[in-house]
Amino acid sequence: MAMEVATPAPAPLTAPERTIVLAPTASVETHKKNRIQVSNTKKPLFFYVNLAKRYIQQHNEVELSALGMAITTVVTISEILKNNGLATEKKVLTSTVGMKDETKGRMVQKAKIEIVLGKSDKFDSLLPPVTNGKTPEEEANAETEAEVKAAAVEVQEEAAATEA
Numbered sequence: 001m002a003m004e005v006a007t008p009a010p011a012p013l014t015a016p017e018r019t020i021v022l023a024p025t026a027s028v029e030t031h032k033k034n035r036i037q038v039s040n041t042k043k044p045l046f047f048y049v050n051l052a053k054r055y056i057q058q059h060n061e062v063e064l065s066a067l068g069m070a071i072t073t074v075v076t077i078s079e080i081l082k083n084n085g086l087a088t089e090k091k092v093l094t095s096t097v098g099m100k101d102e103t104k105g106r107m108v109q110k111a112k113i114e115i116v117l118g119k120s121d122k123f124d125s126l127l128p129p130v131t132n133g134k135t136p137e138e139e140a141n142a143e144t145e146a147e148v149k150a151a152a153v154e155v156q157e158e159a160a161a162t163e164a
Contacts, residue, residue: 034059038077040070048077052117053127056087061118067097071113078115085126087117 034055038048048064055062066074081087093114101108 032063034061035063035065038064038066038070038074040066040073045073045076048073049080052077052081053086056081056117056119056123057127057129061090061116062087064115064117065113067099067110067112071111074113074115078117081117085122086120087123088120089115090118091116 036048036051036055052062052064064074064077078087078089082089091114095112096109097112098107099110100106
């Protein structure tokens with residue numbers, strides 16, 4: 001009679017826990033408050049033009065950045081701002097970045113552009129300052145409307161007092 005001896009199954013191998021720390025490198029970009037990453041599919045052209053104006057107003061310069069087909073949009077935005085006398089070109093950087101193509105599953109090179117525009121000398125005279133999201137004209141109109149409404153309330157109160 002043969003005797004079977006049960007041997008315990010070997011314990012599953014587990015990988016030791018590892019902590020991976022990524023050191024910042026030149027390819028990892030930090031988020032800048034005055035950077036606009038332009039897409040040619042998400043927003044219309046003049047959304048970016050107006051946003052760039054506001055960034056220039058707040059930070060004295062703006063960095064426009066785009067990949068691939070959106071590069072033409074960045075160049076157009078830059079030219080609109082320069083031709084209207086609102087900005088001056090400070091720096092233009094071109095490069096390629098490696099990205100994983102979702103459809104093909106392999107690395108592809110994409111063209112990249114970064115254009116830094118600074119506030120022109122004529123900027124403040126061409127574009128009125130914005131306060132609370134309103135131009136001075138809009139604020140003046142709002143104040144006038146508030147005064148008219150206050151006067152109308154006073155007239156109604158006086159009429160109600162004289163009738164009583």
